[in-house]
Amino acid sequence: MSEPTAAPEQVWTQATAEPWLRELLPEPVTRIEAAGGGVLLSGGEPGLVVLRLNPAAVRVAVFAQKWWGAKAVLVDETLVALPWGRLPTDERAAREVVGHCVQAAIALRKSRYFQCQRCAKPRPPEWLHANRAGPDPCQMCGLGGAAGA
Numbered sequence: 262m263s264e265p266t267a268a269p270e271q272v273w274t275q276a277t278a279e280p281w282l283r284e285l286l287p288e289p290v291t292r293i294e295a296a297g298g299g300v301l302l303s304g305g306e307p308g309l310v311v312l313r314l315n316p317a318a319v320r321v322a323v324f325a326q327k328w329w330g331a332k333a334v335l336v337d338e339t340l341v342a343l344p345w346g347r348l349p350t351d352e353r354a355a356r357e358v359v360g361h362c363v364q365a366a367i368a369l370r371k372s373r374y375f376q377c378q379r380c381a382k383p384r385p386p387e388w389l390h391a392n393r394a395g396p397d398p399c400q401m402c403g404l405g406g407a408a409g410a
């Protein structure tokens with residue numbers, strides 16, 4: 262004899278989903294407590310993808326930076342917002358859904374990379390040296406540090 266079940270319990274919240282969301286991201290993962298109780302998880306170095314968690318949803322964003330003077334500021338380039346209540350309750354299925362979005366954000370980010378004409382390494386767009394000392398040097402090369410990382 263089972264009682265009729267009440268409203269289906271919401272499995273995923275910011276707290277219950279964060280552990281497996283982190284695992285979907287490329288290392289290293291940086292965690293920042295955002296204003297208003299949200300959490301920001303950034304994956305990759307240089308960054309590739311950003312997850313913004315808040316009480317309503319997880320938003321998958323392309324990692325994007327702009328220079329504000331000498332300070333690099335993260336730009337919100339959200340690709341998709343996934344409300345917690347709409348994610349599959351099965352963890353494997355939920356991981357798959359968010360994982361595809363994370364991969365899409367990473368692919369978008371990588372499509373913006375340029376190839377440094379000095380060190381020939383693929384570099385993120387914000388590394389394009391501002392004072393072009395030559396044809397499209399990255400910041401490492403533009404600053405004279407030919408060794409590069």
Ligand SMILES: [Zn+2]
Pocket residue numbers: 377378379380381382398399400401402403409
């Ligand atoms: Zn370079």
